[in-house]
Amino acid sequence: MTFTLATWNINSxxxxxDLVLHLLQTEAPDVLCLQECKSPLDKIPLEGFSALGYRYMVGRGQKSYNGVAILSKLPIREVAAYDYASLGHARHIAGQLDNGVTIHNFYVPAGGDKPDREVNEKFGQKLDYLTAMRDAFHAEAPETSILVGDLNIAPREDDVWNHKQLLKVVSHTPIEVEHLGETQDAGRWVDVTRADIPEGQLYSWWSYRSPDWDSADKGRRLDHIWATPDIAGAAHSSRILRSARGWEKPSDHAPVFATFDL
Incomplete structure (x- = not known):
């Protein structure tokens, strides 16, 4: 079985x-994981998605904030939805395909503006969320699983436009990178994107604050696709659809893709 998966912070x-419909029509991934849906589940416009063959959805919704959903052409059933760190936020959903692969879709807290939990509650929530993820993966090692989503951390020096300038900027601080690394190690997750594209600058997010985002190219790789070691070797054809950042009224994130032969 071969299937292509995409992850995208859609920002509502x-x-x-219309942008989701365009992506489904032009790129046609078998599974699309969305974050920051900003909608109760019953308000997500499923009719158009279903008409394109995406008849299955699992998710967690929240009015105006957060929210995660998995749209699929393939049958998928919900197997988990965890409230890590007990924040009361809709930030995780897990669904299982008929071939036994479990897909975890995450929206990790952004963390606010100041990388100091003493003065910024949101930064503390972010670190606590990652710690809870780490502890959960230590307690029960994932198998035959894919983890995707907006993890809101660019871990490598070449995942940001300027490593030195961003060391004190939320999303690339050493403590965040350390927490993400511990979470990844706890589940023995393989970074599929970087396994496929091991070298060079690679971004999936460009700030709305930059009027000329494309030429300035001050991006960060905040969106990730990981897999457990038993299936990571089946992944290939990773890519980031940078052009989506330039669509009309776009999300500030671009979709990230990978294909799995299982």
Missing amino acids: VRLRE
């Missing part, structure tokens, strides 16, 4: 329904 699925 209702506001950007």
